[in-house]
Amino acid sequence: MTGDTAANKHRTTQQDEQVPTYDHPAGGWGSVQSVARMFGTTGPSPVALKMLAKLNKPRGVMCSSCAWAKPAKPHRFEFCENGAKATLWELDPARADASFFEAHTLSELRSWHDQDLESSGRLTTPLRYDAQSDRYRSVSWDEAFTAIGRELTALPPKQSVFYASGHAGLEASYLYALFARALGHQNLPQSSNMCHETTSVNLATSIGTPVGTCTLEDFDHCDAIFFFGQNTGSNSPRFLHTLKDAVDRGCRIVTFNPVRERGLIEFVDPQDPKQMTIGRSTEISEKYYQVRPGGDVAVLTGLIKCVLDTDAKAPGTVIDFDFINDETDGYDAMLEAVQAATWDEIEAHSGLSRALIEEAAQIYISADKAIAIYGMGLTQHVNGWLNLGMLCNLLFLRGNIGKLGTGISPVRGHSNVQGQRTVGVGEKTKHMPSDKLRALFDIDPPQEDGMNIVHAGEAMLDGRVKAMISLGGNLLRAMPDRERMEQVWRKLNLTVNIATKLNRTHLFPGREGYLLPCLGRTDRDIQASGPQAVTMEDSLSHIYGSIGEADPPGEDVMSETAIVCAMAEASPPDNPKLCWRDWAGNYDLIRDLIEATFPDDFRDFNERMFQPGGFDRGNAARDRDWQTDSGRAQFTTPTTLSALGEVPSEPTTLTLITLRSNDQFNTTIYGFSDRLRGLSGDRKIVLMNRDEIARLGLSEGQKVSLASTIDDGTKRQVDGLTLTAFDLPAGCVAGYYPELNPLVPLALHEKNSQTPAYKGAPVRVIA
Template sequence: MNKPVLNPESEEPAGGWGSLKSIARMVSENHPPLAFVEELGRQNKPGGVMCVSCAWPKPKNYSAFEFCENGAKGTLWDLTGDRCTPAFFHDHSVTKLRTWSDHELEKAGRLTHPLRYDADTDRYVETSWEEAFAAIGRTLKDLPREDVVFYASGHAGLEASYLYALLARAYGNNNLPQSSNMCHETTSVGLKKVIGSPVGTVVWEDLEKADAFFFFGQNPGSNSPRFLHPLQEAKKRGARIVTFNPVIEQGLVSFVNPQSPFDMLTGHETAISDLYLQVKAGGDIAALMGLCKVVIEADDAAKAGGGERILDTGFIAEHTTGFEAFLDSVRTACWADIELESGLSEADIRQAGEIYIGAERVIGVYGMGLTQHVHGSLNIAMLVNLLLMRGHIGREGAGCCPVRGHSNVQGQRTVGIAEKAELVPLDRLKALFGFDPPTKDGVAIVDAVKGLMEGRIKAHISLGGNLLRAVPDQEAMERAWAAQQLTVVVSTKLNRSHLFPGRQAYILPCLSRLERDEQAGGPQSVSSEDSFSNISGSTGKRTPASPHLKSELSVVTGIAKATLEPNPKLRWDDWTADYGLVRDLIEATYPDQFRGYNQRLFEPGGFYRGNAARERIWKTKEGKAVFTTPDRLNALSFADARGRYRLMTIRSNDQFNTTIYGYSDRFRGIEGTRDVVLISWEDMVEARLVEGQKVTLVSDFGDGHERRLAGLEIRVHTLPRGTIAAYYPEANVLNAIDHHDELSKTPASKAIPVRIEA
């Protein structure tokens, strides 16, 4: 293959010595116990602990080391020797802490005691668990039920998540937004619409049999580095990899396996992408239309010449609907329009199309580069169109592969943390617990934020996360958050969401998944679901950071007991003592997916809860997989104009979600700062800017609200014309809460309309 033109700032491959150096730096900065090494050895193995970082699955035939750079950093972050005790707040007012960076806040260390905000001193003060639960319960009892939101971050285990959803419904609402609202809700809605499944269709064995991988807007090098191992194996057996991404990501360019002595000693790199196409931000629909056009043209030629058909006509006839209308749209699509909207040449798209046609088994991989757009659902539908054309869903070595972020973000939805009542078996909950669950839909993140800004939402309970930093319109959100009657955040470390306390505000510190969870019934285990729908157990072994910490589950039950009226079927104390009883409840609520739950908890690789679309059972409204006819060639809500750019928010390899581990983005050559805006050389010259110049990004959304991010340094980067990039979550201030996917309401963070002020 021809190696893609790289950013001149860095040609370092993913993995290799750079990964080990980055981990070593964090070890020196965080002072973890020696047991840190043991924890890495236990990671992602039966009887061990599932990674506290991403949701990438675990192989059944695991190796000695089943962790990556991200997993090691997440483990170090949890096992830090630093402590954020009540004494910390003697020296730091909440107002003063607002001047700290995200990194500095979390670097203060693990929270050790339950804390209550004291407005008179503008400080958090130590409180008791009993006082905290009682005060929270009193306030919740007095509030109208629809005015309270129960948010979950995607980390808490299935057991705590199930009880959290039960708490909300017993309280009286379905206000259960979750972090997937901000990243992969477009998958849950868009994918379900076209194949009947809200999650991906592949399993681990498919990775070992695929002939080609087509990547769209996903960066395994920083977001799921363990994915690089099966990709390396795929390359060794001759599989082809094609990448569509506005930014050149090193993980999809080349990889040095840190677990291979040969690779490490020789510097041997595995070239990952055979073809790397830098599509414009928002241009994936056009690129996918071009690929489909190549397939149709090849099929027409084969049919005319009496050759073997390119389309899987049998599959299309038996399993799909809408193909003829889609076919007409492909035939009438103009290559000039496809090139304009995608930013790619017809020749490059044809080359990618030939790779697709030449593969017997194709996996389509995507991340938030597809989901976080105004027409993100159409992005996903177009990828499904491409896969359906040759029957690449519902057979070995092929399928649709969305890659999730947080370690249990998919699983929380599975066990009931959902704002849509139709997604939850309310009849089973009624039979199990003897109350009438609410049937009215609750609020998703966008609606919750708007409700806050309009003063309708009066209280937020957050099971983990850093919601204020993660959402659009951050400045307005911070003002609205602080106006609530009650804010409660369950956390392991200090973050910005704690710094805008409501009239009553509590920080409730919890155990990490790595720590020993002792309850009345003895040591407990928790479970989580990965991106491939496998359920795996985790058993913490480390001594808790403080004797005053509670598990996430016991925090949930503590709030429930203080808030809800007594109900003999709501056995909060029994469930706290024995998490196995909670798993029995999950199995009773979802018997088809969790059969034998407790017995299968530590199966190697996890136990698979199934996926109807993988069996070619299509739970769509039509009863078949759906071909979608696109009505547009880009995923944007705005037109291009002189001086208007498509801003995509990106993450460095030194962060995970809103957690900033440090200031080294070695793959992009950016060190010591996050205050940058990346721009192509051509766009920089045209705008009469110079590298290193300080600029301000200004929202061009057009709703009359001013949104600005100042003090950013211009950095030249290899990007498509018109596409610029800045770091998440800092750049969230530029996104409007009304700028979101039309179907899922996922914030459209990958193409925000902005202008640059010099």
Template sequence: MNDDLTNDRPLDDDLATPREYGGSSGGFGSVEGMAKVMRREMPSPGVAETLMRQNKAEGYMCASCAWGKPKHPHTFEFCENGAKATIWDLTRDRCTPDFFAQHTVTELREWADFDLEMVGRLTAPLRYDAPTDKYVECSWDEAFTGIAKELNALDPKSVIFYASGKASLESSYLYALTARFYGNNNLPDSSNMCHETTSVGLKNVIGSPVGTCTLEDFDHCDAIFYFGQNPGTNSPRFLHPLQDAVRRGCKIITFNPVREIGLVRFIDPQSPVQMLTQQPTQLSHMYLQVRPGGDIAAIMGLCKHVVAVDDARTAAGDPSVLDHGFIDQHTHGFDAFIAQARATGWDEIERHSGLKRADLEAAADVYVAAERVIGVYGMGLTQHVHGTQSIGMLVNLMLMRGNIGRQGAGMSPVRGHSNVQGQRTVGISEKPELVPLDKLATMFDFEPPRDTGHTTVDACEGIRDGSVKGFISLGGNFVRAIPDREIMEKAWQHQQLTVYIATKLNRSHLIHGRVSYVLPCLARPEEDVQASGPQTVTIEDSFSHIYGSVGRRTPASDTLLSELAIVAGIAQATLPANPKWRWDEWTADYGLVRDLIAETYPEEFHDFNARMFEAGGFYRGNAAHDRIWKTDSGKAEFTHPTTMTALGIGDAPGRFHLITMRSNDQFNTTIYGFDDRLRGLSGSRLILLMNPRDMQREGLKEGDIVTLAGDADDDTRRAVEGLKITPYDLPDGCVGGYYPEMNPLVPLWYHDEASKTPASKGVPVRIDR
């Protein structure tokens, strides 16, 4: 936002001091963060043994983020957030039927999210009883029979099968089968709300819906261009390879509106020297605070300077900067893109990116000097109306010098939930063209639905207009995570059926249909014993590697079933008998499900059972990693952006652009506490981060309480009240607030044009007093 878009009030020198964290990511702060949750939860015996096995071969795979698991793990191969997730699962607290006997659902809706989860692990299946407005205990048979009765009375096209991104490959495969046996492809998952832009954008331009890098590539890169992701909070184990890369001379160039300490300074908690000396590793060589949505312009600036350097070298008779051999053999659309880069003016680039030409040229010089470059990005790039174009621009930059499909180079999106990528791999997709339906038809003797199913946005629109009448949730906290939350909560309760498979109570369970069940499941660290003995589950990381995970802890309740057993129980009660649908056998032995996955996807999952415990996981492969481009042209595509900003709604007088953020004490919608240590913040989550210059222009001071109102181009009133103004180092015209508290401000229709991913990193808002 330019100064003249707010008001003409001159700025003086009496600006508020931005909050900041004076320490480093990692270090004793990380240790204390884990210890605080440990003291509060008093987890069950054996938590230490679980942590020591975490992310190691034949161990327990973390249920938090999807970062890779190295072949040669550290002694403590877990991070602060991963440890919190494990401790959270293994708490001694229990949410029993007696708790629900004491509280109505209406009463519980007034509780904070943190307080709901703090009640502890769910212990028994529950059915909503409308006359008393309470959840009451029921048997598993009663639950499965009741769910089946409702499903069989509904049109299959009116039911959603949602998955949170945490369920195992085995559970996910059977869940997708269940939806298709039932009659729909309505299989959205949490990827729809974060990285679906990657699945669409990358597939369009390089033929792969996932990143092309492996973990080992970070051992060989010379530069990392890093966009819109915060490893200190969202994937702390990433800090180790970043630190190693910097120490051997790799340069990290960071583009992010928020100056995140996780990309500035890091102290390795596993290094006695660093812990004793408290001397951090400085991570980012350059840190450029790009405007929200300004990445397209920033990357165009990089590309423009690379072209200028190449022109100068060519004119001088020096070797070309561009990899023309790669471009000629492997790409399409190069000439048109280069013409656009030459024609785009620096004034436009600077205006939309919020960055200076000199800084972008200096960053581009790092790219030119580096032989191998990795492009890393997160939701800061994907959650925009033109997020797909942002990804296309980053691919353009990488293609110019052949930085895709070779060691130490490539595209590396950082995924969130531990198996969100894997769920898509084994069939959880609303897009029938991504699933081998003909093979499934032969394997299971049925005719799969061929129509396109519902995305998250489609599901929400269907709930609002009444066409969606049933919702089954395999994990997650969907109602809390979606845009237009307050509007959606009102519409949600008109559904006929809601089913929630979960480990702990959350707000979604309290926003229920006319008939509703909460079905408690095992957590991943817990021992899963079926008829054939203890079971293994598997997950896929961000680098397309597959790992086996074995839980050993005693389950929180004897009544719990595994996610797979619950999915099979619902399916068996609902669907007609078919000799090829062997629910009891599949529940008894998960190895049989892995055999089905291998039969369905033989190229990627051959010998699945034999390979699942390989150190570092087994690689399922990636065609683009091998420079095989599964695009329409058979080549990697240079794209031509139609805009220099990823924002769907531009600047206007008094308008700000909100970016939603997660705290250091949080993973997705799970709130572990109220300390956002790495930003120097603590206490209430109802805060509004604001540039001190913008505060002064708006006549605001630190501690003022304001309402943040939506400023989208529609007639709907959206607002979040009671926000405390907090000075923070942000670009002009940008404000920040916590997810999911800010979700009521995100219009459901405000999403990426190609993928329908909600545009939560550039929401148009105004400040009301």
């Protein structure tokens, strides 16, 4: 395989202009028009304008969309297209009240599109499912909490699962984790189980921390940034301002991704009048390489070989042997494995030529300080552990962790998904220190680790789980093996969904099913002690306070924190040190508890929560304090050159990668425009390289099905997809999440963390 073949040329260096594409930069007028369209849907109310003006600013509202950092000196408008959409979506004037549910059965609502369900408006009253009429009916809060407490009391603790999406603030999340452990279980899966649990588990093995090491300051000093499997333009657009500033001062950016995403190609700053009128766009990536899905291990192996070869020609001029000798373990084993890999193997797995990989390596070698950025393109693979280990290996070779301008930085999705884990929402005993819980609350927390999402799904299928409590989210829609999970969900004894809007998960209630309306991030939260603030943590480990200012959607809507407290108060144990009612009335008291439980991370929590730019809770690896088993940073020895569980050998087997559109946040569908990819309309599409379409004897526009090739006794197939030519590497197809989730089995997941392999599922196309 060479870099000069026609097949390689268009997918590694140039856009294939014969397929749908977006010819404009990310940001710019396209972004402005998209926000304006949302205003046309919801109406430009004064409170919406006020909220957007204060979004992501000190003592303002922290965006409920992505988890990107909020600078100490914010822009005039410190929000992006996605943040505006999320804010306006939450400020929806429509109401899904009792009369709405009286007018629609759940059977009818299951025929609606996901967007139509959420467009029905904000939830306003607590609801209980009535099986006889197949409707949600109003219920008082007291009746709901009493019934929920009764059901939880009747079940053995380990038969309950408490799920949390990444939205709820640190206060509600901490009490939720405490509630589960006081009840007697640690079944606390979280949305990170489906995206960045690979990070939490495997970064801890390599560098001793479950989170990234960078701060915003590092981006002011780096010489190169290497991106792997992350779509900044759609998933965290405010990051583009940071990247533009880096490029403007001379930083070189290199991207590896199967899809050419516009946000990492070029950008126009909507807040720069010159760029918006006569100025040129900023080229973000100097080099952009379309690696095959699962091929990042091979790419990283090739980059490391280049570093080794260059240093061999001038020993000690490239590799930081002081760092390796003083700070790391495992170098020799890694070295032997990398040297054993041939360039033919690397080219075959990566889909890139040696010349292209050497080109990228020279940028890395020439940079004194480099940062590695990654997203779910690395984590949602069976061998995601190896993706991360090899990325750390590359950084270790030149000492690019633990000094200014360097580091590894996973880009998280939901706004507080990292923070929830920090305050104890997780299935492992280590996520919430047992000694602190005993001292503070006189409870004896369980010592056996609980269930993550995959384990909980398996336990529901075999009847070991009887109750599912969801603090936000649309879990059933987000999970793999969705059709099997929908069938078993309704057999549960109890389902409780705490939510702002209706979504598809709510349409599959258990025998006792409750839908409880909660305040959103933008809503004013008044409790016994007065107005309340909530807090969250960004991707860069900074903590921020947030104050909502909008009128709640109804008088009968409670905060997430108050709902958690009321459920806990109605459940065992009866413990005078569990002061649920006091905590619901004053969130300062909860922050005091968080500080007492995690003193190193939350020193002076209440005093620092509104610090501009957030307060940094610290990161040991950034200080080269490696909290690994060996006390040193750990090189990873590659055992394969592919992140896929099994590299397809049959010519008709393709690798599926799932995508989010530009008009989407996680499972929330704002609209049907995927502007930055040049796509719009129907989401039931499958994208494929033009040459692959011809090779398989198919034609563009043809209706096809995708079927899983995993033979485990369960048929997994999605029908009615329109085949669409798109600029992708050979051997893969792409389509939208969550529509294609049924093709991914629960058992197809990352080796160590059980993160579903949404970026590496084997499928075939059926005409």
